[in-house]
Amino acid sequence: MQHRFVTVTPNPALDIATSVAQLQDSHKLRCAAPQVHPGGGGINVARVLHRFGAQVLALYPAGGASGDRLQRLLQDEGVPEQRLRIAGETRESFTVHETASGREYRFVLPGPNLAPSEWAATLDALRRLDPAPAWVISSGGLPPGVASDGHAALARLARGMGARVVVDSSGAALVAALQQGVCLIKPSLRELSELAGTDLSTAVLQRQAARQLIQRGQAQMVALSLGAGGALLVTADSCLQATALPVPVQGSVGAGDSFLAALVWALDAGHDLHQVLAMAMAAGAAAVMAAGTGLCQPAEVERLRQQVQIQRLCE
Numbered sequence: 001m002q003h004r005f006v007t008v009t010p011n012p013a014l015d016i017a018t019s020v021a022q023l024q025d026s027h028k029l030r031c032a033a034p035q036v037h038p039g040g041g042g043i044n045v046a047r048v049l050h051r052f053g054a055q056v057l058a059l060y061p062a063g064g065a066s067g068d069r070l071q072r073l074l075q076d077e078g079v080p081e082q083r084l085r086i087a088g089e090t091r092e093s094f095t096v097h098e099t100a101s102g103r104e105y106r107f108v109l110p111g112p113n114l115a116p117s118e119w120a121a122t123l124d125a126l127r128r129l130d131p132a133p134a135w136v137i138s139s140g141g142l143p144p145g146v147a148s149d150g151h152a153a154l155a156r157l158a159r160g161m162g163a164r165v166v167v168d169s170s171g172a173a174l175v176a177a178l179q180q181g182v183c184l185i186k187p188s189l190r191e192l193s194e195l196a197g198t199d200l201s202t203a204v205l206q207r208q209a210a211r212q213l214i215q216r217g218q219a220q221m222v223a224l225s226l227g228a229g230g231a232l233l234v235t236a237d238s239c240l241q242a243t244a245l246p247v248p249v250q251g252s253v254g255a256g257d258s259f260l261a262a263l264v265w266a267l268d269a270g271h272d273l274h275q276v277l278a279m280a281m282a283a284g285a286a287a288v289m290a291a292g293t294g295l296c297q298p299a300e301v302e303r304l305r306q307q308v309q310i311q312r313l314c315e
Contacts, residue, residue, distance in 0.1 A: 003057040003080070004268065005049050006133040006163075007042035008126060008154055010119075011111040011143040012060045012090060014070050015039030015253060015293040019097040023105065031096070037293040038073040039093055041139030041168055044257035044295060045264075048283065050079045051298055052265050057082060057133070061122050061143075063112060064089030084121050088112020095253050097291075104251055114145040123157060132161040135264060138177070139168040139257070148172035155180040168260055170194075178218035184267075185213075186223045186260050203232065203241060207313060210234035223263055223280065225256055231284075232313075233277045239313040242277050245285040245304055254293040259284035262301060278308040 015038070018031040038047070046058035058081040062070055067083070067090035074081045091111040097104050114122075126136070136158035142150040151173045155165045164183040167174065170191045178185070178195075193200045196209040210222035214236050224232040230244045262283030266276040282304035286296035 002131055003055050003129065003133050005046070005054055005056040005135045005137065005264070006126065006129065007046040007049075007056065007058050007137045007139060008122070009040040009042030009058065009060040009140050010114075010122070010138075010146060010150055011141050012038070012040035012043050012062055012067075012070060013093040013109075013111070014066050014073075014090065015093050015095070017095040017097070017251065017253065017291065017293065019099055021098070022100045023096065023098050035291060035294070036069075036073070037295075038070045038077075038079075039254070039293055041141075041257055042137055043070075043074065044254045044293065045137050045139055045168075045261040046079055046081070047074075047077060048258050048261035048295055049265055050077065051296075052261070054265055054268075056080060057129075059122070059125055060084065061086045061114060061118055062090045063087055066090040066092060082125060084118070084125055086112060086114060086118045088114070093253075095251065095293075097251060102249075104253075106253065111141075111143040114143050116145070119146050119150070123153060126154065126157055127161070129161075133163050135166065135268065136161075136163040137166040137168070137260070137264060139166075139260070141169065142173050149176040152176040152180050155182055166260070166264060168256070178213065181217050182219050184221045184223065184264070185219050186225060186256065186263070188225050188227075188256075189229075192222075192224055203313060206232055207234055207239050211236075211239075223260070223277075225259065225284075231259070231277065231281060233273060233280075235273070238273055240273055240277050241311050241313050242281045243309045245281065245307055247285045247289050247304070249288045250291045251293075252288055254295045255284045255287040258287035258296040262296070274310050277310055278305050281305075281308045
């Protein structure tokens with residue numbers, strides 16, 4: 001079967017979200033009924049791409065009862081998926097919304113240790129796809145047992161298959177992946193500052209740092225996520241800046257994944273860069289309006305897309 005997009009999630013999770021009036025130590029905290037969704041960067045991207053009608057496959061290692069539940073939840077949404085069974089128990093990720101303050105607290109567990117053979121099976125599953133996908137999106141953190149070049153190995157393999165490679169990660173894993181040369185990365189300001197080795201306090205500095213990655217051949221495009229400050233989309237000859245939409249925030253989990261999914265979908269559809277960034281901004285905004293990791297819905301993205309304000313920055 002043809003899968004135009006394949007997402008790889010090395011360390012998936014069951015995303016559990018709830019709310020409580022106020023966090024207090026040494027107290028039993030009575031929480032609201034939990035929402036449970038399949039999670040992890042690539043899985044969230046696949047969920048959104050599926051909603052847009054894309055031909056997508058979610059590829060991921062998962063084990064134990066939580067891995068079984070994650071797979072069932074993906075299947076319930078109708079997302080095409082390929083699970084690589086592992087011995088360890090798939091992790092849970094826990095988010096608590098404090099209603100008194102509006103703050104969100106996110107508790108992220110490390111995940112199971114992947115044996116070398118289990119990681120090799122994940123790479124082999126991607127290698128065996130025939131026909132090869134047009135896009136491979138490798139997203140999320142790496143689990144224990146996988147070296148920091150995990151995303152780099154996926155990027156190298158995907159490039160060899162002729163796919164356009166997207167990597168959404170951080171730290172040493174992102175640095176290693178950039179050495180392979182990728183199509184697109186979506187760093188936060190903190191992540192781009194770490195790559196640049198300096199503070200990036202202005203749009204000029206941010207654009208210059210992104211352009212340096214492009215000039216070195218490490219990425220063809222950089223989508224810089226600035227949270228409430230909006231986003232930049234930088235290519236070799238263009239830089240667009242979008243203003244964040246003023247929407248009511250229910251939760252931030254999965255907003256970046258929604259942004260990335262819409263961005264890649266619009267690029268693949270051949271939209272111009274203004275429309276690409278507008279779609280991504282609208283998807284991110286729609287996601288923060290959804291509780292838990294409900295992610296964005298296409299109708300809401302289309303409504304919000306009309307409201308996104310974008311300007312071209314001077315080169």
